[in-house]
Amino acid sequence: MSAQGEAAHLPLQHETSPELGLPKDNRILGLWIFLAGECAFFASLIGGYLGLHLGVAHGPTGAQVFDLPLTTVATLVLLSSSLTVVLGVAAMQRRDVRAMQIWLWLTALLGIFFLEFQGFEFYTFYHEGLTLQTSAFGSAFFTLTGFHGLHVAFGVFWILLLLFQSLKHGINEDRTTKVFVMSLYWHFVDVVWVVIFTLVYLAGKVG
Amino acid sequence: MSQGTPLEGAAIERQRRSQKALYVTIGVLSLVLTLVAVFLVEIGLQRSVVLPVLIALAAVQVLMQAFLFMHLRGSRHLYSYFFLAGLSLAVLIGTCLMILIQRWA
Numbered sequence: 001m002s003a004q005g006e007a008a009h010l011p012l013q014h015e016t017s018p019e020l021g022l023p024k025d026n027r028i029l030g031l032w033i034f035l036a037g038e039c040a041f042f043a044s045l046i047g048g049y050l051g052l053h054l055g056v057a058h059g060p061t062g063a064q065v066f067d068l069p070l071t072t073v074a075t076l077v078l079l080s081s082s083l084t085v086v087l088g089v090a091a092m093q094r095r096d097v098r099a100m101q102i103w104l105w106l107t108a109l110l111g112i113f114f115l116e117f118q119g120f121e122f123y124t125f126y127h128e129g130l131t132l133q134t135s136a137f138g139s140a141f142f143t144l145t146g147f148h149g150l151h152v153a154f155g156v157f158w159i160l161l162l163l164f165q166s167l168k169h170g171i172n173e174d175r176t177t178k179v180f181v182m183s184l185y186w187h188f189v190d191v192v193w194v195v196i197f198t199l200v201y202l203a204g205k206v207g
Numbered sequence: 208m209s210q211g212t213p214l215e216g217a218a219i220e221r222q223r224r225s226q227k228a229l230y231v232t233i234g235v236l237s238l239v240l241t242l243v244a245v246f247l248v249e250i251g252l253q254r255s256v257v258l259p260v261l262i263a264l265a266a267v268q269v270l271m272q273a274f275l276f277m278h279l280r281g282s283r284h285l286y287s288y289f290f291l292a293g294l295s296l297a298v299l300i301g302t303c304l305m306i307l308i309q310r311w312a
Contacts, residue, residue, distance in 0.1 A: 032285075032290065036290070043297030073273035076238055079234070079241060080238070083237075090223065092226050191268075198265040199265075202244055203258060
């Protein structure tokens with residue numbers, strides 16, 4: 001069955017969530033429980049960073065190495081990907097499979113751009129003398145942002161996997177839930193970055 | 208499967224359009240808030256003044272993403288409870304760790 005043909009069998013609005021046409025599934029609840037755990041994970045990394053960021057030893061400080069314009073562009077890219085993924089879910093809800101695929105491609109692309117920015121930033125910091133071993137600040141910084149980058153990379157992989165599934169097998173009720181759950185994960189990764197950007201980069205530049 | 212009456216169909220279509228407009232508005236607002244935060248840092252205000260504002264701007268962005276993009280608004284309350292529990296746990300863990308490390312480092 002073609003993607004468009006299968007799309008005609010997607011659940012109707014009144015069969016899913018009463019207001020938004022979202023799927024009701026235990027996987028969604030499962031993801032929210034997972035995200036609660038992820039909150040604790042990132043909180044421990046952020047708390048660790050805030051406790052250690054003054055321990056620069058003989059290495060550079062955050063204010064010396066952070067390139068705010070570059071990180072701002074990366075942040076805008078990641079925040080834009082949050083918009084594209086939610087528009088993809090909206091397209092899925094109105095059974096427009098083609099539009100959903102385009103929005104998801106765009107989201108994956110923005111995620112890859114973000115990872116490139118992060119890779120470039122790490123490369124620059126390395127050449128400016130800030131590594132994982134330089135100081136407590138370096139260790140905490142690379143651990144925090146590195147783990148976030150890994151989450152983004154996993155999200156990109158997940159999006160691409162769902163995209164290939166939708167291209168090969170079309171989309172049905174089960175896959176709409178998968179796309180929705182993935183979108184929640186992606187938004188969470190963006191939310192974590194908003195906190196990292198504020199507490200690490202902006203606060204680091206303020207002094 | 209029935210699509211419902213044409214009137215219901217038109218109402219659903221209207222709702223979806225307004226929903227899309229809301230998403231775009233929130234997305235753009237999120238970008239603008241980020242730029243405002245960067246601007247506040249760049250103009251060199253005092254740390255004690257700018258830091259609470261930055262945290263408030265981040266909190267607004269986080270709540271907008273959670274309640275509108277992650278659909279907590281209009282979803283089962285159980286999801287909101289998990290989100291708020293996770294958030295509270297995060298604030299508690301983050302604060303405790305920061306204080307403990309700063310005391311002992």
